[in-house]
Amino acid sequence: MNCDVARTLIPEYLAGSLARGEMLQIQAHTTSCRNCYAELESLEQTWRTLGEWPDEEPDERMSRNFYHMLESFQQGIQASDRGKQPVRGPDRWFHRVSRSPLFPAVLAAATLMLGLLLGGRAGGPRAGDMDNLRNDLSEMTRLVSLSLMEKESAADRLNGVRYVSRLEKPDNRVLDTLLRILENDSSVNVRLSAAEALYHLRDLPEVRSGLVLSLSRQDSALVQSALIDCLVAINTPDAAESLEELIADRETDPLVKEKAELGLMEIQ
Amino acid sequence: MRTTLIILLAGLLPAFAQDDPITFSYTRPDQPGKLIVRLNNGGIQVSGTDGDELIVNIDVPKSSAKPKDSKAEGLRHLASGTALEIVEEDNVAEIHVKSHETTTNLNIQVPRRTSLVLSTHRNGNIAVSDVTGDMELEAHAGDISVKNVSGSVLAHSLRGEITATLTGVTPGRAQSFSTLQGDVDVTLPPSVAAEFCMESQFGEVFTDFEIEMTGTRISGGKRDRNGRFQLGLEKALYANVNGGGPRFDFKSLKGNIYIRTLSSSGSKK
Numbered sequence: 297m298n299c300d301v302a303r304t305l306i307p308e309y310l311a312g313s314l315a316r317g318e319m320l321q322i323q324a325h326t327t328s329c330r331n332c333y334a335e336l337e338s339l340e341q342t343w344r345t346l347g348e349w350p351d352e353e354p355d356e357r358m359s360r361n362f363y364h365m366l367e368s369f370q371q372g373i374q375a376s377d378r379g380k381q382p383v384r385g386p387d388r389w390f391h392r393v394s395r396s397p398l399f400p401a402v403l404a405a406a407t408l409m410l411g412l413l414l415g416g417r418a419g420g421p422r423a424g425d426m427d428n429l430r431n432d433l434s435e436m437t438r439l440v441s442l443s444l445m446e447k448e449s450a451a452d453r454l455n456g457v458r459y460v461s462r463l464e465k466p467d468n469r470v471l472d473t474l475l476r477i478l479e480n481d482s483s484v485n486v487r488l489s490a491a492e493a494l495y496h497l498r499d500l501p502e503v504r505s506g507l508v509l510s511l512s513r514q515d516s517a518l519v520q521s522a523l524i525d526c527l528v529a530i531n532t533p534d535a536a537e538s539l540e541e542l543i544a545d546r547e548t549d550p551l552v553k554e555k556a557e558l559g560l561m562e563i564q
Numbered sequence: 565m566r567t568t569l570i571i572l573l574a575g576l577l578p579a580f581a582q583d584d585p586i587t588f589s590y591t592r593p594d595q596p597g598k599l600i601v602r603l604n605n606g607g608i609q610v611s612g613t614d615g616d617e618l619i620v621n622i623d624v625p626k627s628s629a630k631p632k633d634s635k636a637e638g639l640r641h642l643a644s645g646t647a648l649e650i651v652e653e654d655n656v657a658e659i660h661v662k663s664h665e666t667t668t669n670l671n672i673q674v675p676r677r678t679s680l681v682l683s684t685h686r687n688g689n690i691a692v693s694d695v696t697g698d699m700e701l702e703a704h705a706g707d708i709s710v711k712n713v714s715g716s717v718l719a720h721s722l723r724g725e726i727t728a729t730l731t732g733v734t735p736g737r738a739q740s741f742s743t744l745q746g747d748v749d750v751t752l753p754p755s756v757a758a759e760f761c762m763e764s765q766f767g768e769v770f771t772d773f774e775i776e777m778t779g780t781r782i783s784g785g786k787r788d789r790n791g792r793f794q795l796g797l798e799k800a801l802y803a804n805v806n807g808g809g810p811r812f813d814f815k816s817l818k819g820n821i822y823i824r825t826l827s828s829s830g831s832k833k
Contacts, residue, residue, distance in 0.1 A: 323714075326735050328755040330807045337736035337809075348821040430693050449679075450700045454738045458811055480807065483700055485740035488815065509776060516808055517744045542675045551744065555765060 297321045310340055319334035350496050353487045353503040437462050438470060445473050450483040455554070456523045457489045466497065475506040484516045495529065511538045517549040524552070567591075573599040576600045586620040586648075590655045593617075596677040596697060597655040606661065607688030608670040608705065612676035612695035612713075618657060621671040622648060648689035663762075679715070689724065698734075708744070721746055725819070731826065740813040747819040754825040762823070763800040771823040775803035 302325045308314050309322045316537035326333045437459060445455025458464055460474060472498075478490040497503045507530065511523045520542065539560045544550055548556070567588065570677045576673040593616035601608050606791035611719065648668075667687055674680075675681035675682045682690050689706035692699060696714045710717055714732030718740045723748035733756055741748045747767070759778070762769045779802040814821045 323732055323735070327732065327753060327757075329636070330757055331808065333735055334756055340736050422692065427827040447826060448700055450681075450718050451698050451737050454718065454740060455736075455810070458738065483718055485742055485813070489740070518720070518742055518815070518817060521744075545629065551766070555817070 299329060299332055299522045302326070302329070303335060306332070306336050306339060309336070313551045347456075350351075363489050371496060412556055434464060438467070442473060445477060445552075447563070448487050450506075452482075453477065453481065453486045454489050457486065460493045461496065468502070469530060471497070471500065471506075478506075478510055479513055484494070484518060487514075487516065487519045488522055491519060491526060495509050495522075495526045497525060502531070508532075508538050517552045520548070520552050521555055524555050524559045528562050531563050536560060539563070566651065568649070568651050575736040577821065586622075587617050588650065588652060588657070589617050589658065589677070592655055592674065595655060596679065597657065597675060597723065598679040598681070599672065599674055600656065600658040600681040600698075601672070601685040602669070602682075603661055603668065603672060603688065605666065605686040605688070606670065606684060607690070607831065608684055609669070609671045609672055609691045610678075610680060611671075611693045613673050613677065614676065616672070616675055618675070619673040620650070620659065623669040623671065624666055625669065630689075631776045636818070645675050646743065651761075659728065668688070676710050692701075694734075698737075717741070719827045730825065736810055738810045738812065740811075740815075742815040743815065743819055744816070747822065748814050748816050749822040749824070751824040751826050752812075755806060758804075758809070758812045759808050760805055760812050760814065760816045760820050760823065761800060764819065764821050765799060766818045767820040767822045769801060769814075771821075772825055773810055774822060775805055777795060778802045778804055778808075 302322060305314060305318060305322055307325075309319060314322065322336075326336050352528055441456050441459035441463065444452050444459060447453055447456065454481065457474065457477065460470060463470065466474075474490050474494055478487055478494060481490065483485045491507075494503050500506065507523060507526045511520060511527065514520045514523060524542075527539055539556045542556045543553055543560070584599065597618075599610065599618065601610075632755045632808065643773040647662045649656045649662065656704045659672075660670060661670070666777075669688065674695065676694060677696050677826075680695065680701070681699070682692070682700045684690060684706060685704045687705055688703070689709065690703045691702065691709045691711075691712040693715060693765055698715055699710070699713065699715070699717045699719070701708050701710070701719040703721045705723045706721065707742050708721050708728075710719065710728035710730070712729060712731055714734075716734045716737035716739055717728055717730065718738075718769070719726050719728065719742070720740075721743045723745050724743065725748075726741050727749045728741065728745055729751040730739075730753070732753060739758075742749055752773075754773075760771075760775065762771075780800065814823060
């Protein structure tokens with residue numbers, strides 16, 4: 297399968313409407329082709345996230361921007377339709393997508409992209425527009441991350457935790473969710489991932505105190521091990537005290553205890 | 565539609581093996597399903613087939629015999645406290661074994677496109693083969709073995725080893741393998757595009773993938789009480805493979821990490 301064919305079929309692959317043979321071909325192709333893989337990943341993420349978008353009331357500014365972009369999109373479609381024959385691949389894709397319950401959300405995403413494109417053609421976006429766009433993108437990443445971290449599938453929650461690293465300034469809701477995952481998630485692997493994400497945010501006071509408190513509540517030896525790394529990096533008297541408690545606890549795994557002792561030496 | 569099967573294992577005596585396997589199907593057999601099994605004591609073996617049915621075989625090994633009850637002398641043993649409950653609803657099947665004492669091993673055949681959530685607490689290994697889907701596997705004391713699977717795998721074993729051979733990965737999906745004491749030995753298709761995070765506190769890391777190191781997280785070392793030099797506590801290596809992609813974690817505290825490329829014949833190199 298070549299890239300042109302693969303890209304025509306990727307939307308149908310995501311919609312689950314491909315025959316098994318074509319599905320396997322797409323999987324094989326995207327495993328080896330970086331560009332098509334990137335396209336698949338990007339579209340998949342968009343579909344996945346927009347499908348479970350949290351119900352939030354748009355503020356006035358967002359509504360204004362949206363209707364402006366929608367208008368641009370409609371103008372763009374009318375302009376591009378004049379004197380052009382429809383192309384089979386995209387037309388077929390549009391037909392499929394338009395029947396999807398996600399269509400309004402996909403339309404909004406497409407509108408955003410087209411709005412950008414039109415803006416670029418008209419002489420480039422202004423600095424203010426770029427700032428707004430950056431903010432919108434950051435807000436979208438935040439919502440994607442929060443949405444994924446609440447999912448039933450551990451693989452989704454793992455991806456959600458990874459998304460936090462793309463946020464410049466995670467807000468309290470994101471931090472609370474991360475700390476909750478660190479303490480309660482049913483999957484040790486997801487908890488490990490949350491410990492790593494919080495390690496990188498350890499300069500924030502609420503994260504520091506959350507990590508120090510969390511060590512005594514962990515029942516997984518491997519997560520305890522990851523938290524020792526966090527506490528050594530935090531390097532405060534509270535962190536040292538928490539390590540001492542872990543060492544004194546009879547239930548602590550001998551390997552974890554050895555690591556905690558080494559950690560305590562690094563702090564002192 | 566919700567279907568519930570409760571099998572009272574009245575004859576669940578030592579060395580018991582149910583002669584007739586329990587068979588059931590997903591509500592919509594033409595679509596991928598999900599199987600959830602959480603065992604307190606025992607092993608779980610799941611293998612994918614081309615059929616539409618789930619087939620459950622139960623085995624109670626002789627070694628799990630309880631001490632003889634002297635009060636029961638001369639009486640026939642009719643029931644133990646063990647029951648198997650299977651609930652299927654909306655293509656999600658859940659199996660519970662209600663027994664804390666008796667070791668109960670389950671051997672389950674599933675349609676190939678099945679996602680799995682399997683955990684075993686006290687004893688027993690988890691073995692999965694020939695399945696496509698998302699897999700969450702957790703074994704407290706035993707090993708985890710994954711063969712000829714495609715999809716995404718999150719595997720954690722506390723005391724055991726993890727051995728996994730993936731013939732395909734779901735694009736964009738993270739993978740994660742972690743153990744406290746055992747080795748992590750994972751074989752992946754050579755064309756896989758990912759960011760590897762490899763971390764072993766006291767062990768070694770090996771791979772035959774062409775990797776492009778993107779960073780390390782090694783804290784400063786110092787001498788311990790016996791004067792031995794100890795490399796920093798944190799020892800994580802980050803590398804892109806085939807240009808990078810979703811994160812694949814390989815973590816062990818004490819064991820070694822082996823990441824291998826799958827040869828074209830489907831075997832480890």
